[in-house]
Amino acid sequence: MDLTFTAEENQFRQQVRDWLHSNRPSESRPSVADLSACREYDLAWQKTLAESGWAGIAWPTEYGGRGLPLVQQLIWYEEYAKADMPPGGSESVCFVGLAHAGPTLIYSGSEEQKSFHLPKIINGDAVWCQGFSEPSAGSDLASLRTKAVIDGDDLVVNGQKVWTSYADVADYQELLVRTDFEAPKHKGITWVICDMKSPGITIRPIKNMAGNTEFCEVFYDDVRIPLKNIIGGLNNGWKTAMSTLSFERGTAFIADQVELEVDLKALEQLAHRTKFPNEKTAISNDVIAARLCEMKAEVNALKAMTYMSVSKNMTQDLPGPEGSVIRLFYSKLSQRVTQLCMDVLQSEGLVLSRVPGAANHLIEKYLFRYSATIGAGTEQIQRSIIAERILGLPKSR
Numbered sequence: 147m148d149l150t151f152t153a154e155e156n157q158f159r160q161q162v163r164d165w166l167h168s169n170r171p172s173e174s175r176p177s178v179a180d181l182s183a184c185r186e187y188d189l190a191w192q193k194t195l196a197e198s199g200w201a202g203i204a205w206p207t208e209y210g211g212r213g214l215p216l217v218q219q220l221i222w223y224e225e226y227a228k229a230d231m232p233p234g235g236s237e238s239v240c241f242v243g244l245a246h247a248g249p250t251l252i253y254s255g256s257e258e259q260k261s262f263h264l265p266k267i268i269n270g271d272a273v274w275c276q277g278f279s280e281p282s283a284g285s286d287l288a289s290l291r292t293k294a295v296i297d298g299d300d301l302v303v304n305g306q307k308v309w310t311s312y313a314d315v316a317d318y319q320e321l322l323v324r325t326d327f328e329a330p331k332h333k334g335i336t337w338v339i340c341d342m343k344s345p346g347i348t349i350r351p352i353k354n355m356a357g358n359t360e361f362c363e364v365f366y367d368d369v370r371i372p373l374k375n376i377i378g379g380l381n382n383g384w385k386t387a388m389s390t391l392s393f394e395r396g397t398a399f400i401a402d403q404v405e406l407e408v409d410l411k412a413l414e415q416l417a418h419r420t421k422f423p424n425e426k427t428a429i430s431n432d433v434i435a436a437r438l439c440e441m442k443a444e445v446n447a448l449k450a451m452t453y454m455s456v457s458k459n460m461t462q463d464l465p466g467p468e469g470s471v472i473r474l475f476y477s478k479l480s481q482r483v484t485q486l487c488m489d490v491l492q493s494e495g496l497v498l499s500r501v502p503g504a505a506n507h508l509i510e511k512y513l514f515r516y517s518a519t520i521g522a523g524t525e526q527i528q529r530s531i532i533a534e535r536i537l538g539l540p541k542s543r
């Protein structure tokens with residue numbers, strides 16, 4: 147495993163830097179309070195990236211990508227995070243399409259499905275969302291009960307999904323439905339592409355503790371979905387869903403992982419600027435300084451783990467279970483970084499508008515990062531995957 151960059155990769159890095167330097171958008175992204183405006187902004191930005199050859203860096207050329215190795219995608223994310231650009235990771239409405247629906251289609255979709263959907267995702271023409279979780283099926287995803295029966299050339303879907311991020315601004319959904327109620331629970335599931343404008347879909351946004359409504363409940367009342375939208379075969383959806391989750395836990399969060407290094411730098415600067423009540427700066431407090439040093443070391447460890455996983459994923463079609471090690475480490479560390487931000491700011495941290503610039507963004511992240519150990523599988527589920535699939539320990543009951 148080689149973790150050094152070649153001359154060609156360094157040259158690519160310079161090209162990325164140059165492009166980012168001259169193409170920073172003049173307008174910043176609208177507040178997430180206005181999701182329709184965010185959708186417009188993110189899609190327009192994705193279009194700009196696609197037109198300039200910076201979208202789908204590691205995607206196949208026949209569907210509009212550049213066909214470059216994953217390491218070039220990593221380099222892009224690293225430079226992108228440093229360049230203070232619009233959200234490029236899980237905050238963007240393009241995240242599901244780019245990070246796991248698209249890769250699932252590349253892995254399991256038919257030619258027709260790939261050539262219709264992949265260019266739309268890359269070119270910023272479509273937003274995707276994920277309809278996996280249900281009120282009684284989160285960690286135990288295979289217990290899902292949203293029902294689909296075959297009627298002619300369609301599936302007719304009835305049921306409910308929950309926690310569907312960006313459902314109300316999405317065009318398509320990666321939807322898991324139960325197509326066989328008699329079969330063992332992992333065997334009767336189908337992964338299907340749902341057009342979110344189909345008649346019979348009702349979407350209700352849910353307000354989170356940061357006051358935003360990225361999450362939704364989605365209800366399906368006799369929603370007709372053509373059978374040709376099935377990915378990976380009828381009743382074979384569990385296998386397809388596992389590939390989606392491999393991408394979600396393995397490669398989807400690379401952008402967020404590399405961004406953490408930038409967040410920590412912003413936090414360090416904040417600690418140099420912020421006065422504690424004794425009139426000294428936060429950084430001169432031994433406990434704060436020690437926590438910062440420890441986190442710097444951990445961010446470097448995360449970087450090394452990310453490089454190793456990119457290196458490994460360049461030799462396989464599907465990320466392995468080791469993605470859960472990084473996902474768990476990243477999610478816990480990201481929570482501690484933003485917690486330290488709050489400890490540096492003390493009471494100022496309670497008033498979003500009084501803290502200027504990048505630090506304000508860190509406070510928003512503090513609220514949102516509580517969810518990092520829940521989304522894409524809770525920390526307990528990641529620990530079970532590590533225990534069972536990597537360490538070979540006995541299965542939990």
Ligand SMILES: Cc1cc2nc3c(=O)[nH]c(=O)nc-3n(C[C@H](O)[C@H](O)[C@H](O)COP(=O)(O)OP(=O)(O)OC[C@H]3O[C@@H](n4cnc5c(N)ncnc54)[C@H](O)[C@@H]3O)c2cc1C
Pocket residue numbers: 275276277278279280281283284285286308309310311312517518520521522523524525526527530542
């Ligand atoms: C930011 C964010 C975005 C999300 N976006 C989407 C989305 O777009 N689409 C979508 O479908 N879902 C989405 N989710 C939902 C997410 O996948 C679920 O919340 C998650 O899988 C947990 O399911 P649950 O909420 O039903 O909790 P539960 O499964 O009910 O878990 C409750 C608690 O019990 C623990 N637990 C449960 N089973 C076990 C076990 N076997 N061993 C040990 N502990 C266990 C859990 O770890 C947790 O602490 C999102 C969640 C978040 C936070």
